[in-house]
Amino acid sequence: MKSIVISAVVATVLAFSVNSNAADIPAAAKTYNCMGCHSIEKKLVGPGWNDVANKYKGDASARANLIVKMMKGGKGVWGPMPMPASPKMTEQESAALVDFILGL
Numbered sequence: 001m002k003s004i005v006i007s008a009v010v011a012t013v014l015a016f017s018v019n020s021n022a023a024d025i026p027a028a029a030k031t032y033n034c035m036g037c038h039s040i041e042k043k044l045v046g047p048g049w050n051d052v053a054n055k056y057k058g059d060a061s062a063r064a065n066l067i068v069k070m071m072k073g074g075k076g077v078w079g080p081m082p083m084p085a086s087p088k089m090t091e092q093e094s095a096a097l098v099d100f101i102l103g104l
């Protein structure tokens, strides 16, 4: 019985890590609570990151703008709701997050 439970848990964990790219999300997303307002697939408080990636496909200036916006916050692109600044976030952390999002 115990081993059935354990293998069910293992199977669930494996299925989850295969089906979701949650494992690839940069660590900074956790540090700065990005996922409290965002998900990859759908809109929560902020836009779904898949939608963000689609919006900026082929936009050469998007990466630099978004790196700054992640650190300083901003509003008006997706609706009236502002995104707060993450003043402690470094440019490297911001770039890693932006590269991850734009690469979705």
Ligand code: HEC
Pocket (backbone or CB within 6 Å): 028, 029, 032, 033, 034, 035, 036, 037, 038, 045, 046, 047, 052, 066, 069, 070, 074, 075, 076, 077, 078, 079, 080, 081, 082, 083, 084, 086, 089, 097, 098, 101
């Ligand atoms: C308190 C909620 C909240 C948190 C926390 C938050 N966001 Fe947002 N985010 C928003 C909202 C709201 C918008 C839409 C802003 C707009 O319309 O300009 C947004 C927009 C964005 C965009 C699109 C920006 C654009 O100009 O198109 C990206 C990319 C993004 N967030 C990434 C992140 C990352 C990475 C983090 C963590 C460092 C984060 N967000 C944390 C609410 C949040």
